[in-house]
Structures are given as C-alpha cells and as structure tokens.
Amino acid sequence: MRSVRRSRGTLCALDSKGSGGLIFLVTITATFWSGVAIGGVAGTVNRHQRRLWFVAQIGAGGQTLAAAALTDRVLPTLPLARKSDRRLDNQMRRSDDLTNRYLGDWSAAEVGVHYTGVAGLLNLLVIIDAISRADPSNGRRKQNGQLPQGGS
Amino acid sequence: MTDSILASLFTSAMNISGGQRFLLMLPLCLSVAIVYKTTRCESLREVPVAALVLWVTILLGMYTVGFGLWAIFKLLV
Numbered sequence: 070m071r072s073v074r075r076s077r078g079t080l081c082a083l084d085s086k087g088s089g090g091l092i093f094l095v096t097i098t099a100t101f102w103s104g105v106a107i108g109g110v111a112g113t114v115n116r117h118q119r120r121l122w123f124v125a126q127i128g129a130g131g132q133t134l135a136a137a138a139l140t141d142r143v144l145p146t147l148p149l150a151r152k153s154d155r156r157l158d159n160q161m162r163r164s165d166d167l168t169n170r171y172l173g174d175w176s177a178a179e180v181g182v183h184y185t186g187v188a189g190l191l192n193l194l195v196i197i198d199a200i201s202r203a204d205p206s207n208g209r210r211k212q213n214g215q216l217p218q219g220g221s
Numbered sequence: 222m223t224d225s226i227l228a229s230l231f232t233s234a235m236n237i238s239g240g241q242r243f244l245l246m247l248p249l250c251l252s253v254a255i256v257y258k259t260t261r262c263e264s265l266r267e268v269p270v271a272a273l274v275l276w277v278t279i280l281l282g283m284y285t286v287g288f289g290l291w292a293i294f295k296l297l298v
Contacts, residue, residue: 092259092268100252102231107245109234136231143232177234180245187249191256198260 093195101129101136101188108181110139111147122182128189136185250279 105113114136116123126133237245254276255268262268 088265089259092265093256096252096255100249103248105231107235107237110231112234139231174234174236176239176242177237180237180242181234184249187253191253195256195260 093192097129097188097192097195098132100191101132101185104181104184104188105136106181107184108178110136111143112175112178113181113185114140115144116140119182122186125186126189128191128193129185130192133185133189246283247280250283251276254279 107113113119114123114126114133116137123133123137126136251272254272258268258272258275259265262271
C-alpha cells in the first residue's frame with residue numbers, strides 16, 4: 070500500500086515536471102518562431118548585422134542555428150537595399166556596404182528581433198533554473214529556511 | 222506547394238503599423254509571465270493566475286513608462 074502511494078506520488082511529480090517542461094517548450098518555441106514570422110528570418114536572425122541581438126538569440130540553441138542557416142540561404146536571393154528606402158532602419162541607411170540587402174520593414178524587424186531575443190533569454194532562464202533545482206545543496210538550504218519559497 | 226507557403230511565412234516580413242506594435246507587446250509579455258511563473262511556482266495549478274497577475278503588472282508598468290516618456294518628449298519638443 071505504501072509503495073503504491075509512493076509510486077503514485079512519484080508519478081504526480083513526474084507529470085508535474087513534464088507539464089512544466091512542455092509549457093517551456095511550447096511558449097519559448099512559439100515566441101521565437103512568431104518573431105521570425107513577424108520580422109522575416111533575414112531581418113531577425115542576422116549574425117552579421119545584429120550581432121548583440123544574436124548573442125541573446127543563441128540562448129534558444131538549435132532553433133537559432135536553424136534560423137541562421139535559413140538566413141544564410143535566403144540572404145543572397147534578396148534584392149539590394151536602396152538607401153532612400155524609408156523602410157530601412159538608420160543603421161542600414163548609414164552603412165556603405167553595397168552588399169546590404171533589403172531585409173523588410175524595419176519596425177517589423179525590430180519586433181521580430183525583440184521576440185527572438187526574449188525567447189533566447191527565457192531559455193537561458195529555464196536552463197539556469199533547472200541547474201539550480203538539480204543542485205542537491207539547494208534542497209537542504211530550502212529545508213533549513215535559508216531560501217525563500219517559490220511562487221512570489 | 223506547402224513548403225513554399227511555409228517558407229514564405231518565415232522569409233518575408235510583415236508590414237506593421239504603430240498601433241500594431243503596441244498590440245504585439247501583449248503576447249511577448251504573456252510568454253515572459255508564463256515562463257517566469259512556471260519556474261517560480263511550486264504547483265502548476267498556481268501558474269495561470271500568477272502569470273495573469275504578472276502579465277497585467279508588466280503591461281501596466283510598460284505602458285506607464287512609455288506614456289511618461291512620450292509625455293516628457295512632447296513637453297520638451
């Protein structure tokens with residue numbers, strides 16, 4: 070009887086953890102690819118023109134690498150950007166690089182970059198949280214009341 | 222056919238107006254609230270209410286800061 074209760078408790082804990090992981094997976098993936106869909110992959114995940122944002126985006130791991138590979142594939146097919154185009158952002162307009170490509174509407178690209186960057190940082194948050202939960206000394210400190218309880 | 226539709230979904234950017242940019246902040250803040258509260262709450266049953274409260278708090282804070290900065294800008298210009 071006790072073993073049945075224990076196994077049921079383990080199952081509940083596993084189910085709870087699995088659902089939490091599923092929430093992370095769905096939320097972060099949806100945020101990342103929504104950003105790519107809004108801003109276009111070349112204007113959003115672009116390691117040449119948006120280096121600092123790419124550092125944040127790489128937190129999403131394989132998704133960012135897939136999007137970067139898609140950017141490298143798409144970029145040569147895009148038309149050259151004209152500096153008079155009002156849809157370009159200031160950074161692109163200042164650039165003298167003639168190989169600058171038209172990456173789409175700048176406001177859409179900004180929104181897309183924010184979505185993908187936040188998705189990468191959220192993934193980092195989840196990784197750091199998982200590491201802290203896996204730390205055995207964390208549970209002992211919680212039992213001794215040295216750590217605040219969750220939910221705040 | 223399906224591949225090309227799917228590819229164009231991710232390769233072409235949308236055209237977004239100023240008002241739509243404000244609206245697009247809602248799902249972004251919601252995802253932040255959901256992920257953060259899922260990491261913090263002990264039980265998953267607490268997550269929806271806690272995430273909703275955090276979402277509203279973030280939105281109110283962001284819109285207040287945005288309106289404040291816009292008001293200062295209008296006063297100075």
